[in-house]
Amino acid sequence: MEENYSPPGTGHRQENKPHNIYNGWSSLAVHAGHEKDPRYSHLVPLYASSTYVYDSAEQGMRRFSGQEEGYIYSRWGNPTLREAEKKIEALETFGSDTEVKGILHASGMAAISTLMLSALKAGDKVLTHYSLYGGTHELLHQILPSLKIECIVEDLRNPEKAEEHLKRDSSIRMIYIETPANPTIQCVDIESLAFLAKQYKRVIACDNTFATPYLQQPFRYGVDFVIHSTTKFLNGHGTAIGGILLGRDIEFMKSQATKAHRLLGGNSNAFDAFLLIQGMKTLELRMERHCHNAMETAHFLAVHPAVAKVNYTGLPEHPDHYTAMKQMRHPGAMLSFELKGGFKAGVDFMNRLQMCVRTVSLGTLDTLLSHPASMTHYGVPKEEKEKYGITEGLIRMSVGIENIQDILADLNQALDCL
Numbered sequence: 001m002e003e004n005y006s007p008p009g010t011g012h013r014q015e016n017k018p019h020n021i022y023n024g025w026s027s028l029a030v031h032a033g034h035e036k037d038p039r040y041s042h043l044v045p046l047y048a049s050s051t052y053v054y055d056s057a058e059q060g061m062r063r064f065s066g067q068e069e070g071y072i073y074s075r076w077g078n079p080t081l082r083e084a085e086k087k088i089e090a091l092e093t094f095g096s097d098t099e100v101k102g103i104l105h106a107s108g109m110a111a112i113s114t115l116m117l118s119a120l121k122a123g124d125k126v127l128t129h130y131s132l133y134g135g136t137h138e139l140l141h142q143i144l145p146s147l148k149i150e151c152i153v154e155d156l157r158n159p160e161k162a163e164e165h166l167k168r169d170s171s172i173r174m175i176y177i178e179t180p181a182n183p184t185i186q187c188v189d190i191e192s193l194a195f196l197a198k199q200y201k202r203v204i205a206c207d208n209t210f211a212t213p214y215l216q217q218p219f220r221y222g223v224d225f226v227i228h229s230t231t232k233f234l235n236g237h238g239t240a241i242g243g244i245l246l247g248r249d250i251e252f253m254k255s256q257a258t259k260a261h262r263l264l265g266g267n268s269n270a271f272d273a274f275l276l277i278q279g280m281k282t283l284e285l286r287m288e289r290h291c292h293n294a295m296e297t298a299h300f301l302a303v304h305p306a307v308a309k310v311n312y313t314g315l316p317e318h319p320d321h322y323t324a325m326k327q328m329r330h331p332g333a334m335l336s337f338e339l340k341g342g343f344k345a346g347v348d349f350m351n352r353l354q355m356c357v358r359t360v361s362l363g364t365l366d367t368l369l370s371h372p373a374s375m376t377h378y379g380v381p382k383e384e385k386e387k388y389g390i391t392e393g394l395i396r397m398s399v400g401i402e403n404i405q406d407i408l409a410d411l412n413q414a415l416d417c418l
């Protein structure tokens with residue numbers, strides 16, 4: 001009953017421009033999702049309103065019963081949020097006939113929570129790769145087990161191992177992947193895992209945060225759900241936390257997923273959605289520059305005497321180079337590298353950075369670096385860190401859009417004394 005999002009009180013529905021008038025990616029990124037504003041505002045207004053009014057009690061009744069389209073309450077839906085959802089739906093399906101529905105959330109974690117709690121029930125299992133975003137890992141290992149939803153961790157870069165589990169264990173309900181993933185930028189093969197999911201009648205979800213729909217469109221390979229932390233490259237400017245859950249089963253998205261989203265309460269808000277919409281318009285321009293800079297940076301680091309190893313899928317020596325090339329337009333803007341000098345070199349290097357920014361997170365205009373051993377993974381036992389590829393001198397880098405000569409000069413001077 002609650003799937004209708006057209007603006008109330010305008011007397012007629014404001015139609016979108018048809019998507020088939022856009023041949024280019026940025027044309028779609030700029031225009032898709034926008035509805036003509038009844039008051040002729042150029043950009044979508046911020047609908048900073050918790051609730052929506054009715055002309056009469058009868059109209060209220062029609063809205064609640066679903067006989068009439070219109071907004072009811074902003075936890076359920078909001079016109080500013082809807083524009084962001086429609087834009088991401090369009091970008092994730094550009095160039096294909098697939099139809100998907102997206103639900104904007106307050107964060108990437110809220111979107112993942114809605115997915116898990118709507119698609120899984122007690123007794124179900126999730127099969128995942130071991131390289132996952134930390135929050136997702138904790139959700140799977142610390143929250144879901146108390147609801148009797150268990151997680152099996154496997155190296156899904158090898159699809160045969162996935163198949164063994166699927167054959168053996170019919171309680172595996174979902175394959176959950178993230179590609180590329182932290183911190184060693186591992187990639188799994190979306191197409192073969194989606195094929196297996198279909199063959200064994202399970203669902204498959206893909207966190208597409210690192211790649212963005214500009215670099216990779218998981219729905220092309222038959223994935224059922226796509227998740228983003230929009231906090232990262234989609235917003236692109238580091239101005240808001242947000243997330244989205246998209247699904248190709250429209251009925252499921254309108255019923256179970258919508259219900260879980262509304263009742264768990266992880267809704268976004270008009271201001272964050274507005275910032276996200278404006279950010280996404282330049283996604284192609286930003287990603288082209290991010291990726292170009294990342295490739296140059298990887299080549300620079302690969303031959304630097306203080307660097308033991310560079311993890312970037314654009315380099316042929318990365319074990320997942322082929323997988324990345326197969327499913328991504330460019331290898332992305334995330335890389336990591338190991339300093340020969342270990343923990344102390346990591347700390348010294350971080351302290352010497354002048355332009356690049358010391359912080360966690362990723363996907364902003366500026367180049368961000370973090371040293372997991374002294375920051376996000378400080379205090380985690382060494383053996384556990386090594387299991388995830390986090391060595392003492394590992395530096396993670398989200399390459400920004402600054403001029404490449406300045407990025408390289410900053411890295412060079414910070415590496416100089418190591």
Ligand SMILES: *Cc1c(COP(=O)(O)O)cnc(C)c1O
Pocket residue numbers: 107108109110133135136178207209210228229230231232241242243
């Ligand atoms: C940041 C991130 C998340 C979580 O998103 P939030 O917006 O911080 O809740 C999930 N997955 C990936 C890959 C991320 O980078």
